[in-house]
Amino acid sequence: MKASVQWVGEETFLVTSESGHRVVMDGNQGATAPSPMEMVLLAAGSCSSVDVVGILKKARQRVDDCRVELSAERAEGPPAVFTRIHMHFIVSGKDVSDKHVERAVRLSADKYCSVSIMLGHSVKVSHDYEVVETD
Incomplete structure (x- = not known):
């Protein structure tokens, strides 16, 4: 690349x-x-979101929307690296299984998202989710 x-x-x-x-x-x-650091955070959220949506589609879940809210903490002095990143996924859809969303988030975090897994070698990365039912 x-x-x-x-x-x-x-x-x-x-x-x-x-x-x-x-x-x-x-x-x-x-x-x-x-900023470059914002882009790193955005890349981690985007990478994980691609995984979560793809995994849910393969599981035939009726997902209407997937959003991830990202929060990060940085070291106080230079280099002001990330020390913590938290990803909160909000998955909306019709009859979306909580079990499938949990699995998708876990697989992204543990196996597929190269950005957050790479960051996880030096940053505490955490994830959670919520499922919102739509009509």
Whole structure:
């Protein structure tokens, strides 16, 4: 995998992925775009969400929505690495099985989400979930 990062002025950078997608990032604590650390947190949540939705679809669960609320704590001094990340999944749908959601979240956390598993080697990563019934 390859990517490039180009400085575009002040503390703003244009990131281009190998697949050609571009993202703006801001080194000024997220003043004009997400900061690199915010992007790491967003990547962990996105990666886990992809897993959870995919696992639930394979289990033929009628999922209408899946959202993950992320919270993180960072070390006080440099480097201000993440020390804790918590992912709270909110899965909405018709007759969605609590057991299936628990399994999907666990499989993502323990086996599939390369981002959160990688972070888990140095950060305490926790997960929980809730199921919301829809009509």
